[in-house]
Amino acid sequence: MSEQKLALNEYLKIDSDYLRGDIQEGLDTQVTGSFSDGDQQLIKFHGFYQQDDRDLRNERKEQKLEPLHSFMLRARVPGGICTPEQWLEVDKISSTLTTSNSIRLTTRQTFQYHGIPKRNLKTLIQDLDRAALDSIAACGDVNRNVMCNPNPVESKLHAQAYAVAKHLSDHLLPHTRAYAEIWLDEEKLLGTETVEPVYGKTYLPRKFKMAVAVPPHNDVDVYTNDLGFIAVAEAGELIGFNLVAGGGMGSTHGEVETFPRLADDLGFIKTADVTKFAEAVMTVQRDWGNRVVRKRARLKYTIVDHGLEAFKAEVEKRAGVKFEPKRDVIIGDRGDRYGWVEGIDNKFHLTLFIESGRIKDLPGQTLQTGLREIAKIHKGDFRMTSNQNMIIAGVAAQDKANIEGLARKHGLLGKVLSGTRGHSIACVALPTCPLAMAEAERYFPEFIDHIDALQAKHGISEQSIVVRMTGCPNGCARPFAAEIGLVGKAPGRYNLYLGASFEGTRLNKMHKENIQEAEILAELDTLFGRYATERDAGETFGNFTVRIGVVKAVIDAAKDFHA
Numbered sequence: 001m002s003e004q005k006l007a008l009n010e011y012l013k014i015d016s017d018y019l020r021g022d023i024q025e026g027l028d029t030q031v032t033g034s035f036s037d038g039d040q041q042l043i044k045f046h047g048f049y050q051q052d053d054r055d056l057r058n059e060r061k062e063q064k065l066e067p068l069h070s071f072m073l074r075a076r077v078p079g080g081i082c083t084p085e086q087w088l089e090v091d092k093i094s095s096t097l098t099t100s101n102s103i104r105l106t107t108r109q110t111f112q113y114h115g116i117p118k119r120n121l122k123t124l125i126q127d128l129d130r131a132a133l134d135s136i137a138a139c140g141d142v143n144r145n146v147m148c149n150p151n152p153v154e155s156k157l158h159a160q161a162y163a164v165a166k167h168l169s170d171h172l173l174p175h176t177r178a179y180a181e182i183w184l185d186e187e188k189l190l191g192t193e194t195v196e197p198v199y200g201k202t203y204l205p206r207k208f209k210m211a212v213a214v215p216p217h218n219d220v221d222v223y224t225n226d227l228g229f230i231a232v233a234e235a236g237e238l239i240g241f242n243l244v245a246g247g248g249m250g251s252t253h254g255e256v257e258t259f260p261r262l263a264d265d266l267g268f269i270k271t272a273d274v275t276k277f278a279e280a281v282m283t284v285q286r287d288w289g290n291r292v293v294r295k296r297a298r299l300k301y302t303i304v305d306h307g308l309e310a311f312k313a314e315v316e317k318r319a320g321v322k323f324e325p326k327r328d329v330i331i332g333d334r335g336d337r338y339g340w341v342e343g344i345d346n347k348f349h350l351t352l353f354i355e356s357g358r359i360k361d362l363p364g365q366t367l368q369t370g371l372r373e374i375a376k377i378h379k380g381d382f383r384m385t386s387n388q389n390m391i392i393a394g395v396a397a398q399d400k401a402n403i404e405g406l407a408r409k410h411g412l413l414g415k416v417l418s419g420t421r422g423h424s425i426a427c428v429a430l431p432t433c434p435l436a437m438a439e440a441e442r443y444f445p446e447f448i449d450h451i452d453a454l455q456a457k458h459g460i461s462e463q464s465i466v467v468r469m470t471g472c473p474n475g476c477a478r479p480f481a482a483e484i485g486l487v488g489k490a491p492g493r494y495n496l497y498l499g500a501s502f503e504g505t506r507l508n509k510m511h512k513e514n515i516q517e518a519e520i521l522a523e524l525d526t527l528f529g530r531y532a533t534e535r536d537a538g539e540t541f542g543n544f545t546v547r548i549g550v551v552k553a554v555i556d557a558a559k560d561f562h563a
Contacts, residue, residue: 007294009141012038013202018176018194019045027182033069033118045142045203046179047135048073048121051114055431070099071116072432074138075128078169079148079162079212080109080384081393082133084375087382089131091372097124103368105357105388107425107477108209109220110138110145114432125183136179141204143172143282147211147220149231150383150391155343157214160238161231164271165212168278174199198282205289206297208282209248211386212241216332220386221504223247223262224478226299227281232268232327240270242326245281245311246303249475252295253489260480261300261557262507264308266315267323280318284311304558334466334504335423336389339413340400347380348400350392352412356426356441357388370410374403388425418452419464425478429471429488436471438488444469447486450521457525458532465541466502469494480507483542484524489514496520498527499551502540507554507561511545 012021021042026035035043040050052067060068075090082090090111094103099115106112116124128134138145148165151158176194180186196203212229213222222228226248229241247263269277281299288306290296296305303311316322338351354367361368371390375382380394395403407413427433429440448467455461468482479485485497485508493514500508512523527545535544546553554560 004292006291007297009041009294010202010205010291012041013141016042017178018196018201019174019178019203020176020182023178024182027118027122030119032066034066035118042140043071045137045140045174046183047076047125047138048116049139051432051434053431054434054436069118070114070432071118071121072112072114073116073121073124073135074106074112074145075110075133075135076138076145076169077110077133077384078146079165080150080386081162082382082384084378084380084382086131086133087375088372089127090133091368091375093124093127094368097127100360101368102358102360104428105354105359105384105390107357107386107388107427108145109147109150109384109386111384114428122183129184134179137173139207141206141208142174142199143169143204143208143210145169147209147225147386149212149214149217149220150385150393151214151217151219153337153341153343153349154214154236155345155347157231157233157236157238160271161212161214161229164229164238164241164274165210168210168212168274171275172198172278172282174203198279198286200286202291204282204286205291206294206299208285208299210278213331215329218331218334218504219336221334221478221481222331223504224249224481225263226285227278228263229274230329230331232329238271240268240327241274242329243267243269243277243323245315246300246308248298248300249478249480250298251473251475251480253473253495255295256562258295259557259561260475260507261304261561262481262505264303265326266312267325268327269321269323273319273321276319276321277315280315283318284314288314300557331503331505334387334502335419335464336385336387336391338389338417338422340404343394345394346397347393348395348397349383350395350400350403350407350413351385352390352392352407353415353417353422354389354412355445358441359390365411367410367412370406370412373406373410377402377406387423418448418455418461420451420455420467421448423464424448424467424469424482426469427471427476433471435474436488437490438471438492438494440469440471440477440488447517450517451484451524454521454525454528458528460528460532463541464502466500466504482508483540483545484508486520492516494520496523498542498545499553500542502542506542506546507557508542509551509554509561511551 146169211220228244244263251258383391426444429436468479471488497508
């Protein structure tokens, strides 16, 4: 009986000499702006993707030119924290080495650059390295940027949780020296064989995402991750975590064997056992995950296919520690706290709303210049949030006026923000993402204007609603965990999903398929009208749509999501 044929990416990894492939040769070839098909998969492990400007694709084809290739590079910034000095370098790189002249804050608490010509890649990565930043494992079939609640209030607890996130990120980096050799010109160490103790030669079957949450805040959307650590504190001190596993947003239109899923609760673990359990979960996924059908390769499918109890038992066996019963914690708001917040260390933290995370100078709103000017005088740190916003953290009382003055001068503060806009996010989509079927970032502000107007019309503006939009069902802006989720199907057309919980503890479900703006807004107009008159006290919009039967609650994603 012949052995089952693996997914193509598995053979690429096997033959790559621990992620080296022919990347160096591709880099040296300047007759094309692209890499070979195989290396386009391997460069993801180094932190970047090949893209092209889809707005110009047809025009260039008519001119018999290859697509206008460029690259999107995503940095690894555990917990989203960087220094003002680092930010100044991040800012300088965007202005000198990219054609987009912008910085994009992501939904995973880091930043990415768009429009990097191939000839600038190496210089850019070396400039990041000089600022003690890198893009190792920011993409690819590995543990990606580890998120951590950027909570600026309970500073001591945040610091303890952040230390765990930073440790997990550093500990679970690939050991291969391919990144250092190719991008940083480090010598290949002869006679030393690469050993990947956690990953093995073929790394993980698919990407792997982790987050550390600090209740009652769920601003990292912890249940949407492959592995989530929910902090448990006693007397303000971190004692351990409730561990959750098996979340993930991606799916494929029309393929019911793929579906988004929220993580399952596994139990409580002590802080001292975090590394053991993280390695155990990842090695179970490494060994049990689907390497034949790539669309079914995420941890969520491994758990569904093998059963939660079998998975949990194997994790305990590999960790050498049993789960304790999960502790009671409150999972609350997923939004950021805008404006000034005072921390317990007598420092102040200013959360700035950045629409869709795009930091760019525009007429009357010079966001990039503003953050640059703040970085020049700020003595604390910068914290990127998983809602694509920026916190100027650790500001002394005497420095508040200067920081706020710069923020207002450059349009980073002063705009009246609805609760719904403040809770809502969108992915990049067109023109750069090759997977996008519809607009997201470019159209989303206008769409939220319509939502705000409808809420005002029905007198429900005080109720924040979590709205998310993506250009495709890969789910980078976590649309399937939104009370109103819009997922691109074709230019100007979206699937409308309703019914997730406000706190992010229940998925939504498709309500209408392949509809345009007018129909989406008409549907929401009707529902907002009913919500205004029929809601229970304190009832959120997602819960309301489930209670009145607009959509059924998704309890078991494998059975319910497509039913």
